[in-house]
Amino acid sequence: MADRRGEDAFLAAYDPRAFAPIAVTVDVVALTLRQGALHVLLVRRGAAPYENAWALPGGFVQAGRESLDEAAARELAEETGLDAGGMGRVHLEQLGSYGRPDRDPRMHVVSVAYLAFAPDLPEAMAGSDAAAAAWVPVDVLAPRGNPETATGRPMEQGRPAGIHGGGSGRRSEDADPGADHPCTGLAFDHGTILAEGLDRARAKIEYTPLATAFLEEEFTITELRSVYEAVWGRALHAGNFHRKVLSVPGFVESTGATAGRGGSRGGPRARLYRAGDARLLHPALLRPDREDSVR
Amino acid sequence: MADRRGEDAFLAAYDPRAFAPIAVTVDVVALTLRQGALHVLLVRRGAAPYENAWALPGGFVQAGRESLDEAAARELAEETGLDAGGMGRVHLEQLGSYGRPDRDPRMHVVSVAYLAFAPDLPEAMAGSDAAAAAWVPVDVLAPRGNPETATGRPMEQGRPAGIHGGGSGRRSEDADPGADHPCTGLAFDHGTILAEGLDRARAKIEYTPLATAFLEEEFTITELRSVYEAVWGRALHAGNFHRKVLSVPGFVESTGATAGRGGSRGGPRARLYRAGDARLLHPALLRPDREDSVR
DNA sequence: AGAATAGTGTCTTTGAGACAATATGCG
């Protein structure tokens, strides 16, 4: 106890009632593959603000009762109807936090966003606060063509001098809302969050084996390639992809079995693989021709 | 207005006073290079809990008045004594959020952590709540040798079945506290936050030009190499590094000038460069022999 | 003078990608 007055001041500062309060929520960008296309889980809001608008599933963190990871898992489970067993094959990681004071019209709400990769799941079921829930194809929401977005990482640019908020890095919650991402129509800043989740997903499957999280436990190399093609939005060379995947140590391991039937329009039966024990791909599967895009 | 009762329930859920409150803070892992060694900015706590323990600089987000990025910049400026001009050359990006309910003994506090890269700064000055502030060499706090930590990314491992919290990814705030990072002695979970900040810094300079943020506006290739050597903790081949840096488009651009004097123990005067306009390095400067370390 | 350093040249190995070839099943 160095200084009694200092401690009092400190504890006063810790009393949340001495300040205007901040609410904490989690929002989840849950991605899956359906019929070869990347889909995101959205809910239709049942109340103001943004009533009837589509939004990312999410909700309040239960103070004192759960961690952020647990809150995100709970919210995702509520919306997908999955139990602990079904969640076992879902990859969930933190994406970033969003805390602009004006992002929610009612009060200052800090949202911790999560990114989830899930295998093809049954239809979504609306949770408590939502009027509906559905898997929506992402290319409807975030059309390609914006080079900044398409190449993977949001950039700070044309910023006024000063702090490099978010820098040449992953996040930039202070980004000019006028020059926002093309994801329009989502409630709050969920369009931005979705865009950053997609960027992260596209980058992440380059150097981790997480693309396998979109597939069943056993899969063919062609199915794995279709994941990359859906997430990156471009066709890949089948032969080179095949050899490359098998050459990365720990990416996939053979099950010895072969698929029940050949390709949809003919061809030999493909061999089956399961995810290997690697947590990082080395060497990585770099995206083709990002050109000099991001200079 | 779909359902009046639903809206009432929703608004009630939004009233923070209907729930136990959660406080929101920002904490900053500020890194700099001093005498060729990587240092982190720490403050000595002036009040309980963890009184007299070292901690990351940080503080409360001012509800309704600032974004998370702004709060982090403000806290960093308070501790470093930098004005807006001095902060102009500091890179600041969000690292992740930490919200285990037991991470602060007094109440549920969600901390949004930031990572800062700064050029060599004058001595730190203690801010309001701190008894002292100092730049501390990181290898004192986080000795190398833990392969998980040293190779760059924290892994989830030995998790009980269920959600892959943090997955093979960047964060894992639910990681077993028993098997925590070797950063001991810091208040709260700041040892974990610091370790993840170091991991991120080591990974980030691979594929971004952010290593230049540790240097003055004009620098030599050798100085740039010393940044990589300090952050990665290993010697690099001078000749290959030199050629590699110059071959990556947009990484550095020549100023035409040469350094005032040669190397510290002899040698020709080095040419001076400044940071180029690239935001991503392509191809990247991959860390040497991460072996098969992370499998 | 001696030693360390800046910068460049050369060689080998690895990996990425273009392209070709072969075999296998579906329609």
Added chain:
DNA sequence: CGCATATTGTCTCAAAGACACTATTCT
């Protein structure tokens, strides 16, 4: 049967790393 597909082979080019070499400047 005809065609799409799975898988493997070959070739070329770029890049990483090991090593060598020269010129320069500090002590």
